[in-house]
């Protein structure tokens with residue numbers, strides 16, 4: 001029997017909702033059948049913890065005396081955007097530091113703030129009648145800030161590429177170092193625990209969905225950048241290539257350090273591991289079916305990063321169970337695999353979110369607006385052309 | 391037969407002497423060079439695995455020292471900063487000899503398989519691994 005959002009939220013409020021992680025739900029469905037599992041369980045929680053470059057924070061510093069209109073802002077020597085109002089900024093996590101390069105970037109500043117460390121703020125201003133100060137050099141902590149929140153334009157990729165390298169030199173990519181001649185394969189997805197792989201057609205996840213962002217309660221704010229619902233899908237409707245994405249928003253002050261970690265990818269640059277989790281209501285058997293999928297049923301496509309073009313050749317399709325086994329076969333060759341997304345932390349996120357819903361009354365929100373669905377839009381390339389050619 | 395991992399430092403003027411040849415020829419030691427950084431007229435460094443009889447090894451080491459080399463037993467370990475590690479597994483993806491592997495959620499290091507290539511040190515996005523060489 002189908003359940004409504006209201007019924008599920010009423011059970012959450014009363015403290016008797018049945019909540020399982022996606023892995024637990026798959027086990028239950030295997031043991032007792034999909035129908036029973038769908039009836040018995042109200043909410044399934046998901047989680048993922050991998051490098052997500054498209055992340056950053058909005059900060060409001062408050063006004064100094066005399067006040068300054070900040071431009072050329074740096075935080076621990078990492079440039080932040082000065083093109084906002086006088087004491088607002090956006091700090092992108094991939095921004096390298098002016099003095100330490102990619103060993104310390106925007107992500108490290110955000111991690112330092114979450115850890116409660118003091119961060120050095122320097123800025124210059126033009127000196128105007130309302131903002132006469134032209135320079136400031138001070139120290140801030142997260143507590144001192146008026147507002148501090150994540151606004152991550154692209155997180156929680158719905159599936160991702162498996163990367164290999166057919167060329168004859170090691171490549172340093174955002175998916176880690178790739179050995180020549182298909183020497184290794186790296187992949188970056190929580191597989192069966194991943195939020196958008198559990199709701200592949202965006203039935204329950206949309207604008208306004210309450211979720212878990214780096215340990216803080218947050219919301220899906222919009223479709224993520226490069227959201228592409230039109231990718232090839234399997235018989236369950238699950239994309240086999242990178243497809244949908246989420247833009248998320250959450251209070252940085254409530255973030256927890258174990259769910260946000262700065263990263264430096266060798267030869268590539270700064271990034272950050274961001275913990276994202278989404279609770280999914282078990283509305284009916286149809287949604288239960290994709291919630292019950294396991295790593296053995298979900299596939300990703302292997303791309304050759306040795307071909308340095310926009311369209312990289314797809315070499316094979318492999319399941320996450322194969323990837324997790326430590327090696328996959330490509331053209332008859334056994335290729336060792338390794339993840340770059342932490343299954344251990346993904347599980348912790350799904351479990352934490354489970355306790356939020358089951359014990360702390362974390363209510364689910366019905367999307368205010370659906371994410372763009374299949375057939376609506378794809379991802380457009382950027383062509384290099386002259387003004388006359390337009 | 392015994393096996394040892396030696397961390398050798400060659401003084402600048404010693405770096406061109408064929409000491410490894412003598413280990414084989416005069417002491418019947420089987421050398422396996424795991425890592426080496428040797429250039430003429432510069433201090434050199436070599437991680438050498440040696441296999442041989444106990445006495446032969448002791449004599450071989452004494453010979454190396456007599457040649458002006460500093461010989462230390464290699465600490466032969468990677469140190470993992472567990473507080474920094476997020477168990478992403480990327481180090482396991484670059485470790486060719488499979489000295490680093492994931493067992494479920496846990497990162498496992500098998501010292502005997504490590505060849506001290508430093509691939510994991512470079513790849514770790516959390517800078518959680520250091521090599522004691």
Ligand code: SF4
Nearest residue numbers: 475476478479481514
């Ligand atoms: S790459 Fe670094 S952070 Fe990732 S598992 Fe290995 S040691 Fe831990």
Ligand code: SF4
Nearest residue numbers: 485504505507508510
């Ligand atoms: S140093 Fe090389 S062999 Fe040793 S654990 Fe690291 S990657 Fe593996």
